[in-house]
Amino acid sequence: MNPRRSISSNPASTVKSRFTNGFLKALLRINRQRITSTTAYTPREIFRGYLRVKIAADVSMASAIGSRRAWSRAMLRKVRSHGRDGAQVRRMSFLAMRKRNLYGKKIKCVEEDVGCYQANVLRKLVPGGAAMDMCCLLGETAHYIKCLNTQVKVMRRIAEVFST
Amino acid sequence: MSSRRSRTRQPGCSRISDDQINDLVSKLQQLLPEIRDRRSDKVSAANVLQETCNYIRSLHKEVDGLSERLSELLASTDTAQAAIIRSLLVHK
Numbered sequence: 001m002n003p004r005r006s007i008s009s010n011p012a013s014t015v016k017s018r019f020t021n022g023f024l025k026a027l028l029r030i031n032r033q034r035i036t037s038t039t040a041y042t043p044r045e046i047f048r049g050y051l052r053v054k055i056a057a058d059v060s061m062a063s064a065i066g067s068r069r070a071w072s073r074a075m076l077r078k079v080r081s082h083g084r085d086g087a088q089v090r091r092m093s094f095l096a097m098r099k100r101n102l103y104g105k106k107i108k109c110v111e112e113d114v115g116c117y118q119a120n121v122l123r124k125l126v127p128g129g130a131a132m133d134m135c136c137l138l139g140e141t142a143h144y145i146k147c148l149n150t151q152v153k154v155m156r157r158i159a160e161v162f163s164t
Numbered sequence: 165m166s167s168r169r170s171r172t173r174q175p176g177c178s179r180i181s182d183d184q185i186n187d188l189v190s191k192l193q194q195l196l197p198e199i200r201d202r203r204s205d206k207v208s209a210a211n212v213l214q215e216t217c218n219y220i221r222s223l224h225k226e227v228d229g230l231s232e233r234l235s236e237l238l239a240s241t242d243t244a245q246a247a248i249i250r251s252l253l254v255h256k
Binding site: 050052053054126139145152155 | 184185188189191192195210213214216217219220221223224226227228230231232233234235237238239
C-alpha cells in the first residue's frame with residue numbers, strides 16, 4: 001500500500017489533502033477574478049473559466065507531488081514557461097503543442113519487444129514522457145495514474161458539495 | 165509476454181533487463197480496472213500499454229468534464245460557496 005495514501009496522524013502531509021487545499025484555494029482565486037470581470041458570461045469567458053479550473057487542478061496535483069517525480073516536474077515546468085497570465089496564451093500553446101506532436105516528432109524506440117507504438121502513444125499522454133526511457137516511463141505512468149485517480153475523486157467530491 | 169526477439173543494441177542506450185520491464189508492466193497491470201477484473205492468465209505487454217493509454221485518456225476526459233462542471237457551479241452559485249470552501253479547508 002502506498003504510504004502516501006494512508007491516513008497518517010498528520011493529515012496535512014498526504015498528497016490528497018495537499019491537492020485538495022491547493023485546488024480549493026485556486027478555485028477561490030478564480031471565483032474572485034470572475035466576480036470582478038464584467039464579461040463573465042460570454043462563450044469565451046466560459047471557456048477560459050473551464051480552462052482555468054483544469055489548469056488549477058493539474059498544477060495543484062503537480063505541486064502536491066512537488067519535485068519528487070519527473071512527470072510533476074515536467075508539468076510544473078510547462079505551466080511556468082507559459083507564463084502566469086493569459087488563458088489565451090495557454091490555449092494556443094496547448095493547441096500548438098498538440099499539432100507538433102501529431103506532425104511528428106519521431107521518437108526513437110529502443111525497446112522493440114514492448115509495444116513500440118503504444119510506448120510512443122503513452123509518451124504523449126504522460127507529462128515529460130518524451131524524454132524518458134522505457135523503465136522510467138512505466139514507473140512514472142503508474143504514479144501518474146494513481147495521482148489522476150486521486151484528482152478525479154477529490155474533484156468529484158467538491159462538485160457534489162457545491163451542487164447541494 | 166510477446167515473443168522475445170533479440171533487441172537491437174543501439175549505441176548510447178541504457179541496458180534494461182527484461183525482468184525489470186516485466187515487473188513494471190505487471191505493476192501497471194494492477195492499476196488498470198479493465199485488466200484487473202478480467203482475470204485472464206497472461207496479458208501481453210502491448211495490451212497492458214494499450215489499456216494504460218485508454219485509461220489515461222478516459223481519466224483526462226473525466227477531469228475535463230469535472231472542470232467544466234466546477235466552473236459552471238462556480239459561476240452559478242453565489243458568495244455562499246466561499247463559506248463552503250472555507251469550511252472544507254478547515255475540515256481537510
